[in-house]
Amino acid sequence: MPETGKEANKQEEVEQEDQELSFLQHLVELRSRLLKACVAVLVVLVALLPFSRQLYQALAAPMMAQLPAGSSMIAIDVASPFLTPFKLTMLVAIMIAIPVVLYQLWAFVAPALFKHEKRLARPLLLSSILLFYAGCAFAYFIVFPLVFGFLTRVAPEGVSVMTDISKYLDFVITLFMAFGITFEVPIATIILVATGITTPDKLASYRPYIIVGAFALGMVLTPPDVISQTLLALPMWVLFEVGIFFARILLPEKAARGDSENDNNDSADQATS
Numbered sequence: 001m002p003e004t005g006k007e008a009n010k011q012e013e014v015e016q017e018d019q020e021l022s023f024l025q026h027l028v029e030l031r032s033r034l035l036k037a038c039v040a041v042l043v044v045l046v047a048l049l050p051f052s053r054q055l056y057q058a059l060a061a062p063m064m065a066q067l068p069a070g071s072s073m074i075a076i077d078v079a080s081p082f083l084t085p086f087k088l089t090m091l092v093a094i095m096i097a098i099p100v101v102l103y104q105l106w107a108f109v110a111p112a113l114f115k116h117e118k119r120l121a122r123p124l125l126l127s128s129i130l131l132f133y134a135g136c137a138f139a140y141f142i143v144f145p146l147v148f149g150f151l152t153r154v155a156p157e158g159v160s161v162m163t164d165i166s167k168y169l170d171f172v173i174t175l176f177m178a179f180g181i182t183f184e185v186p187i188a189t190i191i192l193v194a195t196g197i198t199t200p201d202k203l204a205s206y207r208p209y210i211i212v213g214a215f216a217l218g219m220v221l222t223p224p225d226v227i228s229q230t231l232l233a234l235p236m237w238v239l240f241e242v243g244i245f246f247a248r249i250l251l252p253e254k255a256a257r258g259d260s261e262n263d264n265n266d267s268a269d270q271a272t273s
Contacts, residue, residue, distance in 0.1 A: 033104040040100035045093035052085035055092060056165070062144035063168060066152045073163050080166045088169055095136070099129055120194060120250070128187045135183030136176045138235065143175060147228045175228070182236050189243025193251050200247045203240075210240050 048055065060073060067073075075081050094101075102125060110118060152161050192198050203210075214236040218229035 030108060033108045037097070037101040037104045040097040041093050044097045045090060048089050048093055048096075049086075052089040056085040056088050056169075059088060059172060060165070060168065062140065063148045063163060066145070066148040067161055068152065071161055073165050073168065075166070076164045077166060080164070084165045084169050091173065095133075098132075102129065124187055124190065128184055131183040131187065132180040135180040135235075138183070139172075139175045139179040143179065143228060143231050144172070146231065147175075150227050178232060179235075182232055183239060185236055185239040186243035186246060189240060190247050190250060193247040200244045203244050203247075207240075211237055214240075 063073070075084070077083075106121075106125060110121075113121065155161050189203060192203070193200060211233075214233040215229065217236070218233040
């Protein structure tokens, strides 16, 4: 018996050492993945730094096109002429390097996923990147001209519109993030269906609440004007419908389960009546 107890203790110690070694290996791999992601961002940043002024000029173009003749943007803080373009360049570098960053995250997580999970996760990961870029492009080319045109037209008489470059950057970043995240609605919808939290039919039954919620969220995430709120709410609603459509196609078994549940509920209601 004593020898058996010693062997059991040795086996437990070996298992603990294996667990600790495995945990350390995961930490080392995570550090390596994070370093590679940071290096990718740094490389893009160094490549873009010589063009920081041109980047800000391109970002400010929708606002400059709407300013009255003789007006211009201003820099209130002493360091704004340097820090604001640098901040923009850093954000652009992160956006450009997002595919590399997400790939490193995928390479770290993928070994723990099942084959069917990998099969669904790859297209969702790629689609999320493209949709985020599409949301930012929609904000820049469609929303910015309309919003800035509206804001400059409603300025009181005698007020010169001269926007601070730092405040302007914060404003457009908020819009970029709002529209970029909004365009991820189809991905969120598919994930909700894939995890079994809901079904396409249940989501479709919530359509009136989704529409009201989209406009309420538009009021929170966008500036206090009707144009930008509507331009955020309508794409959110459309993308919600797109998410339901693709959830039915990509996850037919989940959609079938929802249909069978609805049939059972109808049968139960008929039996009760």
